[in-house]
Amino acid sequence: MENKLKNPVWHSLCETHQKFVIDYDEVKFYDPKICPFGAFTNSSKTAAALNEYAKLTDKFFLVSENETPTFNNNYIKLDKKIDGCQMVLDNLVELEISEEIIQLTENHIDEIYNLIWLVMPGYYKKRTFDMGKYFGVFKDNQLVAITGQRMQTDNFVEVSAVVTHPNYTRRGLAKQLTHFVTQEIIKDGKHPMLHTTKGNPAIGLYEKLGYQLTRDMNWWYYHSTKI
Incomplete structure (x- = not known):
């Protein structure tokens, strides 16, 4: 691997x-x-x-x-x-999931696209949805947080699209979603990894969940x- x-x-x-x-x-x-x-x-x-x-x-x-x-x-x-x-999971740290997290479907493609482009514009396509499973949290009938799966091999799956609507940050949604998606990857018998930019404050969140920095990408x- x-x-x-x-x-x-x-x-x-x-x-x-x-x-x-x-x-x-x-x-x-x-x-x-x-x-x-x-x-x-x-x-x-x-x-x-x-x-x-x-x-x-x-x-x-x-x-x-x-x-x-x-x-x-x-x-x-x-x-x-x-x-x-690049960060690769070492050992997943246990976390209580208090939010209702649902797997997103074709019916949510426009909502996923709009939220990702609001928070991280520039790379996500509507059919990026086909690369893996996407999960989300809804508040007041609005999709407010997402985490999904992107690159995949026989051995690993990349956690990606960790985004939260600006009006719903600092509520632990990204942490719970990242933990949930990481668990789903482990259940499928593969190893979780992810990519982010150097110096991103989210690195600390990922480390608290059990991810370790491994290499530049x-x-x-x-x-x-x-x-």
Whole structure:
């Protein structure tokens, strides 16, 4: 599993999410309707792959632990490099779940999309929902907090989309949802992991639940110069 965690997008597209893959020469991307993420095993091949993928979508990411992708300045622009980190569950710390947490369905897709884009705009697609299970908390008939599953292999599942509506923060919703989704992954016989940005205050929350920082994971954010 350790080798898979070093290149999680790549191995997800080789295994559980193979049905979503767009495969170039030593570079793989998700179908952009699902998720605008890609990964590679040979950085010298990324420039040509980015040029091709840019024909399908305007904005997209390559994810790598420590390799630097190449790209063609005539067609592709690097908007920013996001310094991220990976956390892997060590031992789940017990937590009382006081909220009613429900599994979200196709009927909730618009609500999920709108809440994630309110809190963390820029990467989530409506069909990202197809990557795994999503769970939520409702208050006054409104979806106010979400946590879901994103990248997956035969061994691990990524906890993702940990978002809470700004009017409902500091109530422990994210902590309970993250714990709940982590338990669901363990029940399925897989190992939970997640990604976040370096310095994110949420790292402390994840550590209290039993996650440990393991490695850097960088997100190279590009767009086509045709935009």
